[in-house]
Amino acid sequence: MASYKTNDFRKGLRVEIDNEPYLMIEMNFVKPGKGNALYKCKLRNLIRGTVLDRTYKGGDSLEAADVEEIDCQFLYRQTDTFYFMNNSDYDQYELSEEQVGDFWKYLKEGMKCHAVLWNGNPITITPPNHVELTVEFCEPGAKGDTATNVTKPVKVETGAEIICPAFIEMGNVIKVDTRTGDYVERVNTK
Amino acid sequence: MAYLIITNGLDQGQLFELPEGKHILGRDEKAEIHIDLSAVSRKHASFEVSATRTVIRDLASSNGTLVNDSPVSDSIELINGDTIQIADLVLQFFASAEPKAAKAQTQNLNQFQSTATVETLKARSDLMKLLRACFYDAGFHEVETPMLSADTVVDRYLHPISVDLASQNYWLQTSPEFAMKRLLSSGMDAIFQVCHAFRNEEAGQFHNLEFTMVEWYRTGDSTDQAMDFLGQLAMSMLGYDEFDKLSYQSAFQAILQIDPLSITEQELVEAIASLDFETPVDWRGLGKDDWLDLLLTEFVQPRLGLERPCILYNYPASQSALARLHPEDERVAERFELFVQGIELANGYHELLDADELQKRNLKTNALRQLDDRTLLPSDSYLLSAMRHGLPDCCGVALGFDRLAMLALGKSSIDQVIPFPFDRA
Numbered sequence: 190m191a192s193y194k195t196n197d198f199r200k201g202l203r204v205e206i207d208n209e210p211y212l213m214i215e216m217n218f219v220k221p222g223k224g225n226a227l228y229k230c231k232l233r234n235l236i237r238g239t240v241l242d243r244t245y246k247g248g249d250s251l252e253a254a255d256v257e258e259i260d261c262q263f264l265y266r267q268t269d270t271f272y273f274m275n276n277s278d279y280d281q282y283e284l285s286e287e288q289v290g291d292f293w294k295y296l297k298e299g300m301k302c303h304a305v306l307w308n309g310n311p312i313t314i315t316p317p318n319h320v321e322l323t324v325e326f327c328e329p330g331a332k333g334d335t336a337t338n339v340t341k342p343v344k345v346e347t348g349a350e351i352i353c354p355a356f357i358e359m360g361n362v363i364k365v366d367t368r369t370g371d372y373v374e375r376v377n378t379k
Numbered sequence: 380m381a382y383l384i385i386t387n388g389l390d391q392g393q394l395f396e397l398p399e400g401k402h403i404l405g406r407d408e409k410a411e412i413h414i415d416l417s418a419v420s421r422k423h424a425s426f427e428v429s430a431t432r433t434v435i436r437d438l439a440s441s442n443g444t445l446v447n448d449s450p451v452s453d454s455i456e457l458i459n460g461d462t463i464q465i466a467d468l469v470l471q472f473f474a475s476a477e478p479k480a481a482k483a484q485t486q487n488l489n490q491f492q493s494t495a496t497v498e499t500l501k502a503r504s505d506l507m508k509l510l511r512a513c514f515y516d517a518g519f520h521e522v523e524t525p526m527l528s529a530d531t532v533v534d535r536y537l538h539p540i541s542v543d544l545a546s547q548n549y550w551l552q553t554s555p556e557f558a559m560k561r562l563l564s565s566g567m568d569a570i571f572q573v574c575h576a577f578r579n580e581e582a583g584q585f586h587n588l589e590f591t592m593v594e595w596y597r598t599g600d601s602t603d604q605a606m607d608f609l610g611q612l613a614m615s616m617l618g619y620d621e622f623d624k625l626s627y628q629s630a631f632q633a634i635l636q637i638d639p640l641s642i643t644e645q646e647l648v649e650a651i652a653s654l655d656f657e658t659p660v661d662w663r664g665l666g667k668d669d670w671l672d673l674l675l676t677e678f679v680q681p682r683l684g685l686e687r688p689c690i691l692y693n694y695p696a697s698q699s700a701l702a703r704l705h706p707e708d709e710r711v712a713e714r715f716e717l718f719v720q721g722i723e724l725a726n727g728y729h730e731l732l733d734a735d736e737l738q739k740r741n742l743k744t745n746a747l748r749q750l751d752d753r754t755l756l757p758s759d760s761y762l763l764s765a766m767r768h769g770l771p772d773c774c775g776v777a778l779g780f781d782r783l784a785m786l787a788l789g790k791s792s793i794d795q796v797i798p799f800p801f802d803r804a
Contacts, residue, residue, distance in 0.1 A: 196580045218583025221680075222716055222726045223700050224672030225536050226580070227659065246659045246669075247536065247580070248751055319411065366409070373409050 191253040195228045195245055203235070203256040206243070210235040210254040210307045235305060236312050257306045261314070263296045271296065273304065273314065282311045292316050292367045294349035316367045321376050322346055324361045327353070381433050382473045383412065383426075383463070386489060397433065402426045404465070405438075418442050418466030424451075433457045433474065442466050493798035503784045503796055506616065507573070510593065510780070513612055514571045519595060522570045524558030526577075530760035532556055533741040534700065535748055538579040539756070548757075551577035554777050555594050556701070557762040560730070563596055563773055564765035571595035573780065584792045585722060588801040591780040598771040602713045602729045605774030606690050609717055609725060612778075613688040617719060617787055622688040627711070630691055631671075634679050639671055639695060640710045647671070654678070664750075668697050683718035691716050701737070702728035717778070719786055727776035734766035 193202060202213040215231035226247035233240050235256065245251075264272040264281070271289050273282045282304070286293055288311075295316060296302075303315040327343035339355040343363075351365055353372045364373040381397040395412045404412035407421040414423075420440040427434045436454035437444040444451045445464040457463075459474035493500065514521070531539045531550035540551040552558075554576050562570055576592040597605070610622035631639040637650055644667040651658065651670060656677050659665070683689045692715035696704050699712030713729035731737055741758035748755060784796040794800040 216583075218581065218586055219676055220536070220581065220583075220586065221672045221676050222723055223534065223536065223698055224676075225669055227673070227676065229657070242657050244657045244659045246661070246665070249659070249661050371409075 192250045193253055194250045195226070195247050198228050198230065198245070198251075202251075203254040204232070204251040205254040206232065206241070206251065209237075210256050210312065211241065212256075214240070235307065255308050259304050259306060261302050261304045261311075263298060263300045263302055265298055266293075266296070273302065273311065275304075276301075284311060284314065288312075289314055294347055295320050295322065295365060295367050295370075297322065297347055318366060318368060319364050319373060320367055321362050321364050322349070322351075324353075324357060324359055324363060327357060327359055329358070381428055381475060383470045384473065385468060386462070386471050387469045388467065391489065397426055397428045399428050399430060402428065403438075414465070414468060416466055416468060419468070423465060424463075426457075433472070435463065440465075490803045494794045494800055494803070495796050495798050499788055499790070499796055500798060502788050506784055506787055507780070510612075510616060510783075511573070513615055514595065517569070517608070519569045519571045519597070520567065522559065522562060522567070522572050523574070524555045524562070524572065526552050526555075526574060528552055528558060529757070530557045530762060531756055532701075533744045533756045533758060535744050535751070535753075538753070540577050540579050541754070550756075553578050554592060556775065556777070557760060559594060559596055559775070560762055560770055560773075561765045563598060564768055564770050568599075568771075569595075569597040582801060585782060585785075587781065587793055587797055589804065590793070590797075592777055593780050593783075594775065594777040596730075596773050596775040598773040600729075600774040602692065602715065602774060605727055605729065605776060606692060606715055609715075609727060609776050609778075610688060610690055613717055613719060613724070616783060617688065619687045622690065623684075623686075624690045624692060625683070626693045627691055627695065628693065630679050630683070631674070634682055635674060637674070643667075644670070668695070671695065671698075680718060680723065681721040684720055684722075688717060688719045688724075691718060699731070699740075700728065701731050701740075703731045703733075722782055722786065723779075724782055724786075725776055725778035727774060729774050730770070730772075732766060732770050732772065734763050737766060738763060 193204060198213065198216050200213055200216055204211050204213060211232040212235055213230055214233050217229040218226060219229060220226040228245045230243050230245065231240055232243060260276045261273045262276055264274050269286045271284045271293065273284065297320065300320065301317060304311045305313045322345040324343045325346050328341055340352050341355050342350050343353045343357055344350055351363065351370065351372050353363060357363060357375060362376040362378050364376055366373055383395040383397060385391055385393045402411040403422050403425050404410060404414060405421050405423040406415060406419045410422065422438045423440040424438055424444045425436045434454050434456050435444065435446060435451060437451045446455055446461055457472045461472045463470045463472060527542060527549045529547065529549055532553050537553045539553050542549045542551060555572050555574055559570060559572060571593065573591065573593050575589050577589050579588065581588060606624060613619065614622055628638060628640055631637050647667060647670045683691060693705065693711040694714040696710055696712050699714055702712040702714035705711045705713055715727045716723055717725040738758060745755045745758055781793040781796055785793050788796060790796055
């Protein structure tokens with residue numbers, strides 16, 4: 190397998206440490222006048238998101254990680270398993286709810302997502318920042334209640350509960366920010 | 380897919396995707412293109428993207444929107460490559476491209492620019508003038524020696540760049556040391572040089588592969604005299620009234636309660652284990668000097684020169700490089716370094732004059748380089764002949780001008796004082 194020598198170390202490098210993939214998020218080159226160079230690195234675990242501090246000396250090396258970023262599509266969910274398809278080679282991947290993360294509740298069939306593959310297997314999936322979802326259930330708003338500072342919870346087609354302004358009705362399509370779970374705006378569907 | 384890419388300022392290179400639909404650019408947190416600048420209105424402009432065209436509309440913003448330098452009165456269709464200016468921010472529009480290609484395109488557009496501001500480059504020039512005046516006033520002569528030479532400094536951790544010319548190996552100089560000493564052997568007595576030095580594999584906040592070095596030699600100087608000249612120079616260049624001198628041994632004793640000269644390697648490793656710091660992952664092959672270097676870099680150096688410039692002197696004999704050993708204490712070499720604000724600025728020696736000793740050190744260094752799997756460097760050189768002919772008793776100092784400029788101008792990294800760092804050289 191390919192490896193990187195300290196001379197190749199830079200931000201953005203994807204490496205393997207203790208059989209896990211890491212992204213080099215910071216690299217500081219330190220060298221005393223006449224001594225050996227030190228490479229002080231911060232590495233983010235691409236599976237767990239934890240950050241590791243490691244110092245290497247000139248001449249050390251790290252294994253390169255086979256990490257690839259792809260566009261994919263959410264196909265469907267079967268109980269706790271989520272199925273995705275690679276848009277370029279139509280490979281299918283199965284992910285557990287835990288692997289997908291909190292945003293599973295915004296996933297709609299056919300939705301385009303971004304995935305990171307390690308040795309050909311997906312390790313993280315990122316949805317688009319904004320998704321459009323249909324309101325499936327909500328309490329009716331009081332007539333004439335058009336102010337945006339009055340809010341209520343609504344349930345959307347994927348099962349997520351979103352806090353919306355009171356004027357949102359059943360059947361409306363709303364835009365939701367998947368990073369925060371916040372309501373963004375009502376989408377005109379005509 | 381269409382894209383917008385920021386092409387100036389701190390967020391340079393940030394890319395926004397414009398899928399089909401309507402997108403708002405503004406300071407509002409809910410804006411799809413969220414720009415957190417006070418001069419940007421909450422809802423500043425919108426982009427209406429269809430399969431074939433993209434229209435930008437100014438949403439009655441307070442400071443307006445410019446497309447290719449003309450204000451947008453209501454809306455205008457964007458074409459590939461248009462620049463959009465919103466307050467101080469410049470964005471470029473790409474009608475349809477792969478994001479990576481679009482990004483590479485904008486990066487290339489901006490790579491011609493200096494990373495140092497015009498103001499900084501002018502201030503740097505003033506500093507250089509002041510520096511030269513300090514040397515001329517002290518009676519030095521400026522010299523110029525080859526940057527490309529058949530000789531090179533033999534050091535375990537310096538990696539010179541070799542250039543093949545006329546079936547011979549030449550080296551870009553890691554410092555002009557050898558040639559300047561040849562000038563002393565040829566009869567010059569007080570010389571200085573401002574030149575570029577090349578050290579492969581060195582890149583970082585305080586390192587650039589090619590950097591500006593100021594190096595000087597004066598015959599007859601004692602180590603004390605050489606340190607005084609260096610201290611005075613640092614004072615005039617950086618505006619201090621005094622400087623400190625501190626021995627390597629006392630610095631380690633004061634900061635780490637370790638005597639670097641008498642401690643054994645075993646004791647040193649134990650002492651390090653009790654300290655809170657990240658040691659290299661692979662400890663194999665580290666010797667006592669490597670451990671001392673680690674401690675110097677991590678604990679001692681950050682505390683040197685905080686109030687005023689500090690010269691650390693009497694380095695361990697094992698780290699003598701090209702310095703002579705101290706005649707009264709063979710455990711140390713007459714080597715010194717200048718630190719300001721925890722940053723290493725200069726390295727000086729009371730120079731080694733003994734050709735045989737130099738050759739011995741070169742052979743030892745080459746053996747260590749072989750151990751490290753590094754190219755062997757020529758152990759024979761014009762310098763050895765010069766030393767056999769007779770090198771006068773002298774002191775020499777090399778100072779990194781970029782770092783000096785960085786400190787003098789209050790910058791935090793050397794690419795702020797170098798116009799074209801190696802990645803855009």
